[in-house]
Amino acid sequence: MANNNLTDAKRAKNDEFYTQYNDIEKEIAAYIEFNPDVFHGKTVLLPCDDPEWSNFTKFFAQNFEHFGLKKLISTSYAVESKIYKGGYQPTSFETNDPQYDQNKTIQNGKIFTLSHDKTGNGKINVEDLEWNYLAGDGDFKSNEVKKLRDEADIIITNPPFSLFKEFLSWIVEAGKEFVIIANMNAITYKEVFPLIKDDKLWLGNGFHAGNAYFSTPFAKEYAEGVYNVETGLVKFRNVCWFTNLDHGRRHQPLPLMTMNDNLKFSKHKEIKGKKSYEQYENYDAIEVSFTDAIPSDYDGVMGVPISFLDKYSPEQFHILGMCENHDLYNLKSKVYSTIECKDAYLKKFGKKGTYDLNASGVVFREGILVKVYQRVLIKHKNTTK
DSSP: OHHHHHHHHHHHHHHOOEEOHHHHHHHHHHHHHHOTTTTTTOEEEETTOOTTTOSHHHHHHHTHHHHTOSEEEEEEOOGGGSTTGGGOOOOHHHHTSTTOOHHHHHHSOEEEEEOSOSSOSSOOSGGGOEEEEOSSOOOTTSHHHHHHHHHOSEEEEOOOGGGHHHHHHHHHTTTOEEEEEEEGGGGGSTTTHHHHHTTSOEEOSOOGGGOEEEEOTTGGGSOBTTEETTTTEEEESSEEEEESSOOGGGGSOOOOBOHHHHHHHOSOTTTTTOSSOOBOSSBSEEEOOSGGGOBTTOOSEEEEEGGGGGTOOTTTEEEEEEOOTTOTTSOBSOOOOHHHHHHHHHHHHSSSOOOOGGGSOEEEETTEEEEOSOEEEEEEGGGOO
């Protein structure tokens, strides 16, 4: 039981992040700038978004008329599912309502809807939100919430990080448009990368300077530099927006230099002064370890960091696949044997072990086979046949 509690606590700490209002505002503005009618006449579902804690419902309720929404729905998860339930204090928004039920507040999820001027003041905004208890706990996998998903046109939220794969599949199976937050490493998931490759999912406009700030009940437990005492927020650099709504930034070409200019003038010591780019031993491609070092005049395949996708323009590049273990995209030129992997480990680390050379791109450095970080394999669009 103790181990289960520790696991639950760890999951809660990884899941209970609340997005800042200005970050939501900045992200949504990018889609509206590209298509002013993107939300017009649409029903938007915000699962996992109790307006007592979350800013998503507040933002869309305040902009209901401005966006031309048809209906806004948000749901929350039952308090008893949260590891910090003992410290939960319902707000007056809930307790002052005649339907308030202390037991249901703990055991049931809640649903908030907005579709008309309830107050009669001639406006539709956050003051017109109506709420009720769900029959169940608000789990997005429940039939109750699935029906809300099927009713919606667009799904927007910051889902539990530990459940991201399931949550994305839940959206995709219903064929919905979406804007959701996730760890950038999710790009490498088998549930995610094929969608990116097929241009069915891409990165959103992004957080300012690549920094995401969240509030969380566990903020003080984070290390100095992550937790900001003055703001009470935690900071992460490896978080991004995933979406299938179009925005203008993804169509802006990435400015590039020629291969020779990169080798002469690059700001990266790993490239500047070299005679050429490194060639992979197991892919017919070159290693490009920095997005801004992608050569403009190279016609072949290039392995680039996953962070490249934050700058990716579908008009400029073609995504071929990824350096990965199972050769899902038939791009490997060599598959290493177990003996070769063990020999590579011994040469690199001076002891027995297995170096999984098949899991990524491999380069030859100073007589040793070396794995590089996870890479996306791309070509320039105008050279792709």
